[in-house]
Amino acid sequence: MRIRCMMDLPGKNMEVRRGMKYIVSDIHGCYDQYRALLDKIHFSDEDELYVLGDVVDRGPEPIKVLQDMRRRPNVVFILGNHDFTMYSIMRHLMVEVTEENYDSHLTGEDMLDLNLWLQDGGQSTMEKFRGLNRAEMADILDYIAEASLYEVIEHNGKEYRLVHAGLANFAPDKGLDEYELYDFLEERTDYARRYYPQDNIYLVTGHTPTVYIEGWGRTEVYRANGHIALDCACVAGGKLAAFCVETEEVIYVDGY
Numbered sequence: 001m002r003i004r005c006m007m008d009l010p011g012k013n014m015e016v017r018r019g020m021k022y023i024v025s026d027i028h029g030c031y032d033q034y035r036a037l038l039d040k041i042h043f044s045d046e047d048e049l050y051v052l053g054d055v056v057d058r059g060p061e062p063i064k065v066l067q068d069m070r071r072r073p074n075v076v077f078i079l080g081n082h083d084f085t086m087y088s089i090m091r092h093l094m095v096e097v098t099e100e101n102y103d104s105h106l107t108g109e110d111m112l113d114l115n116l117w118l119q120d121g122g123q124s125t126m127e128k129f130r131g132l133n134r135a136e137m138a139d140i141l142d143y144i145a146e147a148s149l150y151e152v153i154e155h156n157g158k159e160y161r162l163v164h165a166g167l168a169n170f171a172p173d174k175g176l177d178e179y180e181l182y183d184f185l186e187e188r189t190d191y192a193r194r195y196y197p198q199d200n201i202y203l204v205t206g207h208t209p210t211v212y213i214e215g216w217g218r219t220e221v222y223r224a225n226g227h228i229a230l231d232c233a234c235v236a237g238g239k240l241a242a243f244c245v246e247t248e249e250v251i252y253v254d255g256y
């Protein structure tokens with residue numbers, strides 16, 4: 001497979017730098033693109049990578065992406081709705097069936113949740129997860145359970161507030177620690193609305209493919225109204241994007 005790399009600053013060569021912070025989102029099992037992007041930015045042990053969730057589902061190698069992230073102490077994993085669904089279902093399915101829980105272990109609601117997940121791209125995750133041994137399965141689920149719900153990066157007088165989908169039940173003066181789990185995972189950001197009145201605060205999100213942002217319509221990072229939207233639909237033929245905090249450059253790798 002040929003992977004073509006691009007930058008949104010044509011003709012400018014990417015310099016090799018160290019101690020940089022990069023943000024990516026919605027890898028969705030695109031392991032080859034993920035590794036190509038790390039190579040493109042010359043990702044080193046001195047750098048940091050923030051992943052805004054939805055690592056799993058839809059693409060061919062979701063477990064390989066998780067395993068690679070888990071091995072790297074300088075990768076910060078922020079939970080996405082697909083990751084949470086995978087964790088919730090597989091943790092339940094891994095429970096040992098006994099005489100005591102045989103009748104109640106899997107309910108009709110459990111089976112409905114499983115089928116909905118598989119229809120929403122979970123098939124590849126389920127298949128690859130089943131290929132692990134019990135210890136490897138536990139390691140993956142523990143890693144997802146330890147993921148952050150949000151992160152904040154401050155640099156050069158700017159503050160980047162990192163979440164997966166957006167901020168449901170939003171209020172400008174509400175601290176990120178005051179939101180609930182589902183406030184971060186499902187509700188799509190309104191990119192036509194400036195959430196924070198301060199010009200130096202940016203809400204950085206994934207979840208909503210940028211091609212669907214009204215007035216934008218491109219598989220490129222969206223930056224306006226205090227937003228940085230990073231889901232460029234890699235798994236659907238778009239791009240995988242990395243935003244560099246220090247330089248504000250965006251580096252792309254073509255998707256499928």
